[in-house]
Amino acid sequence: METSSVIESFSALAQETRLAVFRLLVRQEPDGLAAGELARQLSVPHATMSAHLSVLSRAGLVVPRRQGRSIIYRANLNHMQEAIRFLVRDCCAGHPEVCGPLAESLSGCTPNQDRE
Amino acid sequence: METSSVIESFSALAQETRLAVFRLLVRQEPDGLAAGELARQLSVPHATMSAHLSVLSRAGLVVPRRQGRSIIYRANLNHMQEAIRFLVRDCCAGHPEVCGPLAESLSGCTPNQDRE
DNA sequence: TTGATGTTTCCATATTTCGAAAAATATGGA
DNA sequence: TCCATATTTTTCGAAATATGGAAACATCAA
Numbered sequence: 001m002e003t004s005s006v007i008e009s010f011s012a013l014a015q016e017t018r019l020a021v022f023r024l025l026v027r028q029e030p031d032g033l034a035a036g037e038l039a040r041q042l043s044v045p046h047a048t049m050s051a052h053l054s055v056l057s058r059a060g061l062v063v064p065r066r067q068g069r070s071i072i073y074r075a076n077l078n079h080m081q082e083a084i085r086f087l088v089r090d091c092c093a094g095h096p097e098v099c100g101p102l103a104e105s106l107s108g109c110t111p112n113q114d115r116e
Numbered sequence: 117m118e119t120s121s122v123i124e125s126f127s128a129l130a131q132e133t134r135l136a137v138f139r140l141l142v143r144q145e146p147d148g149l150a151a152g153e154l155a156r157q158l159s160v161p162h163a164t165m166s167a168h169l170s171v172l173s174r175a176g177l178v179v180p181r182r183q184g185r186s187i188i189y190r191a192n193l194n195h196m197q198e199a200i201r202f203l204v205r206d207c208c209a210g211h212p213e214v215c216g217p218l219a220e221s222l223s224g225c226t227p228n229q230d231r232e
Numbered sequence: 233t234t235g236a237t238g239t240t241t242c243c244a245t246a247t248t249t250c251g252a253a254a255a256a257t258a259t260g261g262a
Numbered sequence: 263t264c265c266a267t268a269t270t271t272t273t274c275g276a277a278a279t280a281t282g283g284a285a286a287c288a289t290c291a292a
Contacts, residue, residue: 007135010126010129010130011126011127015250019119019122019126034268035268047252047272048250050270051252051270068259069267069268070269131279131280150238151239161283162239164281167241167281167282168280170240184290185237185238185239186289187240234291235291236289236291238288239286240285242286243283244283245282248280249277250276250277251275253272254272254273257268257271259266260265260268261266262263262264
């Protein structure tokens with residue numbers, strides 16, 4: 001992932017509504033949620049929500065898909081993963097001992113294990 | 117970590133110079149780098165660099181420490197780790213299978229293993 | 233104290249971002 | 263086609279942020 005893409009992604013997430021949208025969409029995986037439904041659930045005007053969704057889309061963090069009259073948005077977990085790796089990679093290169101705990105904190109999330 | 121803190125951190129990293137500063141500081145761990153040296157290495161005027169460093173400081177991503185006439189900045193890896201967890205936690209809650217690969221990609225970074 | 237060095241603050245200007253209302257566009261059903 | 267619904271685009275002022283020169287502040291050596 002390129003620097004400009006990472007900046008765009010961070011920039012997209014550095015806003016209350018957009019962060020809330022993304023987190024909500026993550027929880028809605030893999031079904032996604034329509035733009036109007038997102039606006040309703042987060043109490044944001046449709047036009048405002050649309051603008052935020054276009055920012056998230058441009059950043060690659062969400063992916064739209066038309067379904068009849070609605071446009072369903074899904075979180076792009078792959079993209080998020082790459083952005084995280086972009087940070088973590090540097091972290092590892094300079095200082096391996098930092099990533100140990102992080103890796104451990106994630107190990108509980110693998111499909112073949114229960115989360116606490 | 118609270119939402120507002122995460123937003124502040126993402127916002128701080130969503131800027132070319134600051135992202136470069138942070139990555140540079142990560143690689144300089146645990147020694148850190150003086151403000152003037154950062155400005156020189158990244159070819160940024162002192163005043164501009166100072167402003168960016170204060171943003172990163174306020175976000176908690178870097179920590180200043182005076183050493184004689186210089187002010188040494190270090191990356192706050194712990195803070196970065198928490199911010200990453202903030203995203204990953206949600207990711208796990210909704211969709212465990214996403215975190216498996218991420219955890220694996222980090223597992224090579226643990227201190228007791230070589231990196232490729 | 234004086235001078236040299238390193239860093240931050242002050243300030244003005246330029247740019248970007250935000251939120252919301254109005255208008256425009258796209259889809260599906262009658 | 264015409265209408266209703268869903269979404270996006272356009273537009274605007276207000277607020278926040280980026281930039282860099284000059285001045286101020288802090289520290290150390292002599």
